[in-house]
Every structure is written in C-alpha cells, then in structure tokens.
Amino acid sequence: MTPGPLPDRLAPGAGRVTLPLLAAAALAALVVPPAGALLLLAAGFSLWFFRDPDREPAGAGxxxxxxxxxxxxxxxxxxxxxxxxxxxxxxxxxxxxxxxxxxxxxxxxxxxxxxxxxxxxxxxxxxxxxxxxxxxxxxxxxxxxxxxxxxxxxxxxxxxxxxxxxxxxxxxxxxxxxxxxxxxxxxxxxxxxxxxxxxxxxxxxxxxxxxxx
CATH class of the missing domain: 2.70.70 (Glucose Permease (Domain IIA))
Structure with missing residues (x-):
C-alpha cells in the first residue's frame, strides 16, 4: 500500500516526528544524496500517517x-x-x-x-x-x-x-x-x-x- 496525497489536516504531534526527518533529509542530501531521498520519503510518510480526515456517521448506533x-x-x-x-x-x-x-x-x-x-x-x-x-x-x-x-x-x-x-x-x-x-x-x-x-x-x-x- 502506498501513501496518497498529503493531507489537509494533521493530528497533533505531526511536527515532532516530521520536522526532524526533514532536517536530517536536508543535511543528508548534501553528503549522501540517496540517504537524503530516503529520509525525505520517510518525512512524507510521516505527514501522511498523521492525516486527520473529517468523518460523518453512516447511521445511528x-x-x-x-x-x-x-x-x-x-x-x-x-x-x-x-x-x-x-x-x-x-x-x-x-x-x-x-x-x-x-x-x-x-x-x-x-x-x-x-x-x-x-x-x-x-x-x-x-x-x-x-x-x-x-x-x-x-x-x-x-x-x-x-x-x-x-x-x-x-x-x-x-x-x-x-x-x-x-x-x-x-x-x-x-x-x-x-x-x-x-x-x-x-x-x-x-x-x-x-x-x-x-x-x-x-x-x-x-x-x-x-x-x-
């Protein structure tokens, strides 16, 4: 299963996980570009993981x-x-x-x-x-x-x-x-x-x- 588009709304705590990954990706890209690309993908997955879509109940109960x-x-x-x-x-x-x-x-x-x-x-x-x-x-x-x-x-x-x-x-x-x-x-x-x-x-x-x- 692959992540979809980045979400519009994120759950609290997303920045605590994603920002260090983005910082590490930026540093790694200068030294080991493949590692920087992997860290950037991990940051993207983190944002997608913390998605918080709106929901409506399907019925009573x-x-x-x-x-x-x-x-x-x-x-x-x-x-x-x-x-x-x-x-x-x-x-x-x-x-x-x-x-x-x-x-x-x-x-x-x-x-x-x-x-x-x-x-x-x-x-x-x-x-x-x-x-x-x-x-x-x-x-x-x-x-x-x-x-x-x-x-x-x-x-x-x-x-x-x-x-x-x-x-x-x-x-x-x-x-x-x-x-x-x-x-x-x-x-x-x-x-x-x-x-x-x-x-x-x-x-x-x-x-x-x-x-x-």
Missing amino acids: VLAPADGRVSVLREEGDRLRVGVFMSPFDVHVNRAPVGGEVREVTHRGAAHRPAFCKDSDRNERVEFAVAADESDDGGTTEFGCALVAGWFARRITPYVSGGERVTRGGRVGHIAFGSRADVLLPPSYDREDVRVREGERVYAGRSVLARRE
Whole structure:
C-alpha cells in the first residue's frame, strides 16, 4: 500500500516526528544524496500517517473508535468488548463511539506486545468511560473506550479529560504507528446488537459497531 496525497489536516504531534526527518533529509542530501531521498520519503510518510480526515456517521448506533479491522469480539462478564486493530497504514486519530460526558480517564499498563494478540491486554493503554446521551444509545448508561499501544507504538495522546463532553464521532485521541482501540459496551447490549464481525474493516466515526433496535 502506498501513501496518497498529503493531507489537509494533521493530528497533533505531526511536527515532532516530521520536522526532524526533514532536517536530517536536508543535511543528508548534501553528503549522501540517496540517504537524503530516503529520509525525505520517510518525512512524507510521516505527514501522511498523521492525516486527520473529517468523518460523518453512516447511521445511528455505536461508532467505531478507529480505522482498521475488527480483531476482538468477546464477552467480559456481562459486557461485550469490540476491538479494532490499526495497521501503520490506517488513520490513527481515534473517535468517540457515543456522545456524552467523559467520567474519567486512566493510564495503565506497561507492556508493548503486538496489539492484535491476546497478550496485548497488558499493554500500555488510556481508558475512559463515557456516560452516554440518551439520543446516542437509547437510554443505556456507560460505555468504555480504550486506546491500546502496540509493540512499536510508544505514544498515546488523549484529547479529552474527565468532566469534558464529547460528541458522537468526535476526536478523542491519537496513537502513533500501529495499535488498537476498543469499545466496551454496556450490559444492555448483546451479540445480536453487534453489527460487525471479526476481520471486518471499519472506519472511525463512520462505521456502526452496534445498535439496539
């Protein structure tokens, strides 16, 4: 897969990665031109990686928090977890599955296993709970969302804090270079309410993961 045109909008942190690459490319071009060309390509990929396109929901329901493929669909007690694995080629800006008030934001974990494997449950992550607006979920209460670092990703940048309000599909964070984002559905949701299957491709803020009829 090759990068497309450079994006109009970039996620925060793009300059921290791209500017050093551009500076290194300029210096290398004077000494070892092929190396300068490779560094310039790396800078272009970095800009493309930090792209942040606008999104519109495809319909009512709980939205995907990330671009990628559904890699987790399992029961945890009386709740269902739906996880989306992001490859390095996916948009890495994460979005709120529902609108409402952010109850709390917690940072935990220290491992950096591949985000698509079972051991990633111990990975570094930022978790937040959203008390959903009734218009988003039909009257259920709290949704969980987790931004999970992968083996290569070392930086999770949350955009929200406890007490803030988020809109459905609004931007809530960014994870650098390959990772996973999960939604923990309330107990009132069951398997029949889930609208995706494992391996299915979804898009943050657009694709519907679950919906109660």
